[in-house]
Amino acid sequence: MRAEPGMTTTIKHLLIAAGCAVMTLAAPLASADIEGGKQVLRRANGADPSTLDPQLATGAWESNILVDLFEGLIARDPAGNIVPGVAASWERSDDGLHYTFHLRDDAKWSDGEPVTAGDFVYSWRRELSPQLAAAYAYMLFPIQGAEAINRGDQPADTLGVTASDPHTLEVTLARPTGYFIDMLGHPSTFPVPERAIEAHGSDWTKPGNMISNGAFELASWVSHDHITATKNPEFHDARDVALDEVRFLPIDDARASLNRFRAGEVDMTGSLPLGRIEWARENLPDALHETPILATFYFAFNQRPGSVFNDRRIREALNLALRRQIITHQITKLDQPSAFSLVPTAISDYDGPQFDFADQPMAERLAKAKALMKEAGYGPDHPLELTIDTITNPDTKRIPVAMAAMWKPLGVNVTLQNSDAAVYYAKLRQGNFQLGMAPWIADYDDASNFLDLFHTGVPNNHAGYSNPEYDALMDKAANTLDATARSHTMAQAERVLLDDYALLPLYFYIQSGLVSPRLSGWEENPMNDHPSRWMHFTQD
């Protein structure tokens, strides 16, 4: 037991006295993760899942559970690398439009039935059906016919996915898609059991009804209380799965998950309260993990007609005068890497550019920023009135306060505006903002997942940015088969974006979390994917 710093002995004695009465009520607390010879992993898992239907789920906290219950064509090892899943191997045609997946013979559902190519055909058609209204249906849009089917313009059987035999899945794409294999780790592409869905409708995800094909199967689910998954004996790699049970506890308060970790009630947490990071570095060094993940925190300049941000000089000046390190060191306190580009440096197979000024001394940057603002007609005597929009959240709210102070010398008067998430994102969508926070967390490990955000007219182009040169480069990259050439073209596109100062990047994310030092098989990885199948407790 470790005392909180600053707690006096007197208070402690008082508390002990007061607690004596309560103590008589308390049963001995279970804290062993190896319960009666069984290995049980207890994961603090953020929010409560809104669904366990892989094709309807959208959140990372749902993904954590779904990668344990289901297995897609590919899987990920503890380090986040792609390994064969239901597909033992696959080939791509020379034109990059055709994939053949060879499914393993021993892939089985939890009811003992084999997982077949037909299961994938059924599942992907279901994902795209307009009636299911799956938010992530667009993940499958690279497949031939997918978009038209989702719009309701074409029947489902026109989808470019066929089962030539129970163990061979043929996929035809509408265009070469460099990240297609990587994308298959996303739960929306996992197979779902047709017979359970036919039998139980939307109740198929309830315990007792669910049939799954992952390392674990659903044993119980009480909303906002717990989800228990037990080892699936039918899983092809069951022999190597050490955990007997995984309990996902929906704890959406970071302070609560820290308390429960310290009390030995959970073995893993996905987050830490912002103010406690330094404490954790000092007191829980063996358990604390600070992992760079594939996510960028940036602000979108609204560049729609009539906006002050159509002036490139202002966008450049604000970027120049932003002291990113002060924000990450003193405000977020996580010391995230400063972002001088859109694509995180941790992304695979991509060597992207960054702002030219990244290595310049601050004094030089400030002088240039002031000159640019003056040129644009603004200065302390004639200030630029600017509103920064954020989501109501005490942590994110403090960042624009610092930004306002950093821009004050340029002659920028900032008004801060917070709204709840639904209102905020509605404003972004309607273009009803000047400068708005826009965090982006990757769905798959590919630079295009970030760069596509600035293509003219795409749904998440909050800035309303449009540059034909950029679009042309991104289109060229999308149709380039050679991975190196594709990556190079994307880097050229990002160069255009950065030369335009089209966004205000702040930092690349660090995910902080606690993992019991006795848990082995958990590794830091940039996708922040941690399938339980690789984990086990060591005796000591």
Place this chain on the structure above:
Amino acid sequence: MLIYTLKRLLQAIPTLLIVITISFFLMRVAPGGPFDGERQLPPEIEANLEAAYHLDEPLPMQYLRYMGNLLHGDFGPSFKYKDFSVTELIMQGFPVSLEIGGLAILLALIIGLPLGIAAAIKRNSTVDYLVMGTALTGIAVPNFVLAPIFALVFGVLLAWLPAGGWNGGALPNLVLPVVALSIQQIAYIARMMRASMIEVLGSHFIRTARAKGLNEGEVIFRHAIRTALLPVMSYLGPAIAGIITGSVVIEQIFGIPGIGRYFVQGALNRDYTLVMGTVVFYGVLIVLMNLIVDLLYSALDPQIRYDD
């Protein structure tokens, strides 16, 4: 009394109708919709979602559809918790909130009433100042401060009780949330009981009782307390309805699967059906609680009669 009860229940129907109608339209007027999130969806997918939840229909049509379903006891599917209907969510969470809230109120009465009575009898004494000072602190310290401190001290530092979790309602898991939830109620009830008691003790019928030579114990326990309880009772009606429908803070800090969070999260997520479900549920509870309090009034005070 039976006719009175029936009359009150019938009167509740138009009240609830008005509440439902106002909430329905207010919810739709609020900016932002259920599908406005970090990921902006392609237009075709948004169209599919709107069709799936009938949001593409004109608003009056949606209202009529909702009311029609409500008549069949169907609150509809939750927008956010896709695997559950609103009825399932409420039915799963309410017993938990009821248990925690019921115990908290019971604890508050057991501790708050005697404290209030003692403070009133020993008015302006050290006991009085101590009780009222503590009560004021209890009211002033909000749950979101108290609950994490409880979890940290008793769950982590002293490790006497679980820091969180429901565990099927096991006794050790109940202690901290119930105590945290009851502290403010103890404070309110003690203050209210004290004020009410002081007023009653100064009234004519108590003076008469004393003049008739009744001993002080009899005066206080047979006459004063019964009358002094009336204002506390009228506070308890809505307070109980509020507490047994859960507390978002307590539920989040201690990981309790109650329904308190649905009021807040439902509204923030623009989960229209979930918000409406909780509004209807809460509305019915308030009506019932007020009715029960009014009926109990007549039991406590013989001057109040509901003649048929």
